[in-house]
Amino acid sequence: MNAPASCPALAPAGDAPAADLVLLGCGQVGRALLRRLHGQPAAARLRLLAVATSSRHLHAASGLVAGSAADALDRVAPGAAPADPLAWLAPDGRRAAIVVDASASEALAARHARWLAAGAHVVTANKRGLGAGQERWLAIRDAQALTGARYGASATVGAGLPLLPAIARLRAGGDRIHALAGTLSGTLSWLLDRYDGSRPFSALVGQARALGLTEPDPWQDLGGLDVERKLLILARAAGHALPASAVRRRPLLDPAKGPDAAALDRAMAGWLARARGAGRVLRHVARLDADGAARVGLECLAPDDPLARPGCENRLAIHCDRYPEAPLTLSGPGAGPAVTAAGLLDDVLAIAAAPGAGRLAPPPGSRS
Ligand SMILES: NC(=O)c1ccc[n+]([C@@H]2O[C@H](COP(=O)([O-])OP(=O)(O)OC[C@H]3O[C@@H](n4cnc5c(N)ncnc54)[C@H](OP(=O)(O)O)[C@@H]3O)[C@@H](O)[C@H]2O)c1
Known part of the structure; x- marks a missing residue:
C-alpha cells in the first residue's frame, strides 16, 4: 500500500537525504529500529521509503514518519509485498540505497547477494546471510567486491556489541x-x-x-x-x-x-x-x-x-x-531488540557517511 503523498520524510525539508532505506521485518527489532530512527538526530538525513512484514507493506516515495510507521503498517490490510524491495528504492545516483533486513527469513537472506549486486547496500540482523552455507557467504562477498556495495552485519552477532x-x-x-x-x-x-x-x-x-x-x-x-x-x-x-x-x-x-x-x-x-x-x-x-x-x-x-x-x-x-x-x-549486553536496533543503525549511518559509498545502479538508459 502507498502512504499519502503528504507524509513527511525523516529528513527536514531542504536537507537532502544521504540515504534511502527500506525496512524488511517489523517485529521486535524492526520496531525498535523505527523508534531509534525517530529519536536520533544522527538519523535526520535518512529517508525511510518503505516498511514491510511477510504479509503487509507500506511505501511512500516522499518518505514515511519513522515514529508512526509501525502503527500505520498494522492498519494496512494484509497483501503480498512486491517481489523486489529495490523497486521502492528509486535510483537517482546521488543517495545511498539501503535494504535493512530485520527478519529471520530464509527467503530474504537468499536475496542479499542479489541486492548487493544491484548496487544496494544491505544492513541486517538476519544470521542466515553470512551464517548459512558457504555458497551464500561467498556470493555476498563477491557481490560486494563487484559493486562496492557494503554489507552491515554488526547486529548478527552480539546484538550490536562491536x-x-x-x-x-x-x-x-x-x-x-x-x-x-x-x-x-x-x-x-x-x-x-x-x-x-x-x-x-x-x-x-x-x-x-x-x-x-x-x-x-x-x-x-x-x-x-x-x-x-x-x-x-x-x-x-x-x-x-x-x-x-x-x-x-x-x-x-x-x-x-x-x-x-x-x-x-x-x-x-x-x-x-x-x-x-x-x-x-x-x-x-x-x-x-x-x-x-x-x-x-x-x-x-x-x-x-x-x-x-x-x-x-x-x-x-x-x-x-x-x-x-x-x-x-x-x-x-548482547541481547535484546534495543541494542540490536542500535547495531543496525550504526551500520546504516556508517554506510550513509562513507564518502563515495556505492549507489544503486540507475536502470540502463537513464542519465541520472
Ligand atoms: N529480538 C532480539 O533480541 C534479537 C537480538 C539479536 C538478533 N536478533 C535477530 O533479529 C532478527 C529479527 O528478530 P525479531 O526478534 O525482531 O523477530 P520477530 O519479532 O519475529 O520479527 C520478525 C519480522 O520479520 C518479518 N518477516 C518475516 N519474513 C519476512 C519477509 N519475507 N519479508 C518481510 N518481513 C518478513 C516478520 O513478519 P511477519 O510477522 O509477517 O512474519 C516480522 O515482522 C532475527 O534474525 C533475530 O535472530 C533479534
Missing part, C-alpha cells in the same frame, strides 16, 4: 586471528548463570520463557543452532572460510530424544556434577581452535577463564598476533 568491527579492524591492521571463543547466547548464559542444582534445569527454562528470554519454542535455544550461525559469521570474518558442516554442534539434549524435560534435567545435573567435581564452571561456548576445528556446546571452564565470569553478558575472546599473552576479550 565484535565484527573489532575483528575487521584487527585484520585491517595486519593481524592474523588464530582462535576465537565466546559465550554468544544471552538465553543460554542466563540459564547457566542461574543453574545451581537447587531447581531442575527445565524449571529455569520455563522461567526464561515466561520472561520472554527464549524463542517461542525454547528447545530451539537449547539446540544451539543460532550460536552455530554466529560462530560461522565470526570465523569467516576472522579469515577462516568454514563450511557450515565444519561446526561440531552438541545440543544440550540429543534431538533424537525430543523435547523431554526429565531427560534434559538428568543431562544437566550430570554436567553440573562434572563441572563442580573438577572445580570448574559450566558455560555454553562457541569455539574456533587454532587448527580450524569449530564447535558449539557445553564446556566446563576453569574459574579464571575469561568466559567463566558470572553474568549473562555476551563475551568473545580473540586470540591474535598483537595480543600473544592473553586474548583480547570483548563483553557486554
